[in-house]
Amino acid sequence: MSDPVVLRGGTVLTMDDSHTVLADADVLVEGDRITAVGPRLAAPEGALEIDASGGIVMPGMIDTHRHMWQTAMRGYGADWTLTQYFVWYYLEHGRKFRPQDVYAGNLIAAWESLEAGVTTTVDWSHGLQTVDHAEAAVDALSAVPGRFVLAYGNIQAGPWEWTADPAVRSFFARHSATDLLGLQLAFDVTGDPAFPEKAAFEAARELGLPVTTHAGVWGATNDDGIRLMHEHGFMTPETTYVHAATLTTDSYQRIAATGGSISVATESEQSAGQGYPPTWQVRRHGIPVSLSQDTSVWWSGDIFSAMRATLSADRAREHLDAHAKGNTVTHHPLRAEQVVEWATRGGAGTLRRDDLGSLAPGQKADVVLIKNDSSPVSFPLLNPYGHVAFQAQRGDVHTVLVNGRVVKRDSRLVGVDLDALRRTAADTVDYLRSELGEQAWASGMFPDLAATERLENPYQYTDYRAPGGSAQ
Numbered sequence: 001m002s003d004p005v006v007l008r009g010g011t012v013l014t015m016d017d018s019h020t021v022l023a024d025a026d027v028l029v030e031g032d033r034i035t036a037v038g039p040r041l042a043a044p045e046g047a048l049e050i051d052a053s054g055g056i057v058m059p060g061m062i063d064t065h066r067h068m069w070q071t072a073m074r075g076y077g078a079d080w081t082l083t084q085y086f087v088w089y090y091l092e093h094g095r096k097f098r099p100q101d102v103y104a105g106n107l108i109a110a111w112e113s114l115e116a117g118v119t120t121t122v123d124w125s126h127g128l129q130t131v132d133h134a135e136a137a138v139d140a141l142s143a144v145p146g147r148f149v150l151a152y153g154n155i156q157a158g159p160w161e162w163t164a165d166p167a168v169r170s171f172f173a174r175h176s177a178t179d180l181l182g183l184q185l186a187f188d189v190t191g192d193p194a195f196p197e198k199a200a201f202e203a204a205r206e207l208g209l210p211v212t213t214h215a216g217v218w219g220a221t222n223d224d225g226i227r228l229m230h231e232h233g234f235m236t237p238e239t240t241y242v243h244a245a246t247l248t249t250d251s252y253q254r255i256a257a258t259g260g261s262i263s264v265a266t267e268s269e270q271s272a273g274q275g276y277p278p279t280w281q282v283r284r285h286g287i288p289v290s291l292s293q294d295t296s297v298w299w300s301g302d303i304f305s306a307m308r309a310t311l312s313a314d315r316a317r318e319h320l321d322a323h324a325k326g327n328t329v330t331h332h333p334l335r336a337e338q339v340v341e342w343a344t345r346g347g348a349g350t351l352r353r354d355d356l357g358s359l360a361p362g363q364k365a366d367v368v369l370i371k372n373d374s375s376p377v378s379f380p381l382l383n384p385y386g387h388v389a390f391q392a393q394r395g396d397v398h399t400v401l402v403n404g405r406v407v408k409r410d411s412r413l414v415g416v417d418l419d420a421l422r423r424t425a426a427d428t429v430d431y432l433r434s435e436l437g438e439q440a441w442a443s444g445m446f447p448d449l450a451a452t453e454r455l456e457n458p459y460q461y462t463d464y465r466a467p468g469g470s471a472q
């Protein structure tokens with residue numbers, strides 16, 4: 001049991017039902033729970049006092065879709081499209097990952113989450129080719145003091161195959177969901193009219209596990225998959241639809257009517273090509289939204305980026321649609337406050353965890369303090385939601401608590417062995433690089449550039465003659 005902790009004098013974004021914001025307020029944590037929120041709280045003797053003045057105290061953030069196993073290849077695919085990603089991970093090199101490589105990626109990604117104030121992360125773990133890979137994934141998640149959900153998947157086999165594998169069933173006999181490590185099944189629905197995924201949904205039902213699925217991904221999954229799920233009764237409130245970027249109104253209505261939620265990974269959708277980041281459509285249907293960062297092989301595990309990108313993409317779409325009709329957007333339909341909610345309560349809703357995502361007595365003590373006294377960006381603090389969404393970044397995360405335990409303090413992770421992490425990542429990189437060979441390694445990282453056409457320009461600057469002057 002951790003010592004009590006009190007964060008003093010911050011701007012507190014409670015994210016409670018009425019989104020109460022308190023100035024110069026305290027948050028008291030005892031054991032694994034928040035026990036009080038308010039001004040000048042009395043704290044038990046021996047409580048750790050943390051000065052939150054000038055900072056923002058908010059609930060721990062939640063990422064509902066990240067392929068953590070890919071993190072040992074951090075940044076390698078920065079210039080990929082979805083096709084290059086599929087070839088690399090699904091068809092070619094992803095098969096080479098050993099259990100220790102999954103472990104390495106998960107371990108780094110898990111610490112990366114805590115570093116960024118992401119206290120709960122769904123590990124969308126679709127590289128589990130064997131149960132040994134799955135055990136390695138769990139070992140890594142269990143070695144880091146964050147809250148995680150292992151979404152078990154295997155892109156190298158059909159979901160109807162691997163969910164029926166006795167070894168996989170024995171994995172779920174050995175592991176059941178806990179407060180700090182939840183479980184889901186992760187697989188996609190191709191839209192094949194024979195609906196082979198039916199057996200996998202039945203396995204999920206039998207195991208009592210929610211399903212998370214990449215839905216509405218251009219060229220990969222579409223309305224047929226949603227319709228098949230709906231017709232067979234597998235669209236449930238605990239189902240997560242990741243991306244959901246290229247779906248019709250009919251599919252959004254089926255999702256809305258069955259209570260599931262959409263995990264929007266805006267940086268991913270913008271860059272990889274799953275479809276336009278869908279919040280501008282999704283919010284018109286009242287479908288619950290959470291945010292995600294997908295994979296650090298392209299982007300970061302920093303959910304501040306997700307909030308920023310999501311606001312920008314949603315607003316860009318509203319402007320473009322208005323301009324196409326000759327109109328102007330005079331008032332934004334999406335506020336910074338909404339993306340902060342999606343990053344906190346939204347994630348809690350997706351995971352059916354009412355005890356996460358807000359700061360109130362009785363809630364689990366997952367708490368983040370954003371404060372950086374040595375940065376000119378930390379003041380003035382006028383609009384705290386705007387500050388979180390557009391001004392802050394993970395380096396400004398000063399303190400993080402998970403389940404009442406301080407895991408980041410004074411801007412540094414507590415108890416992390418970065419040298420060991422570095423060695424673990426280097427081992428995986430050395431192994432994959434030698435397996436691939438230098439040429440495949442380099443061409444995988446730097447795909448051929450697409451040809452771009454330079455447009456003809458009738459104006460030549462050498463012809464320009466300023467009024468009353470000579471040629472410029």
Ligand SMILES: [Zn+2]
Nearest residue numbers: 065124214294
């Ligand atoms: Zn994904």
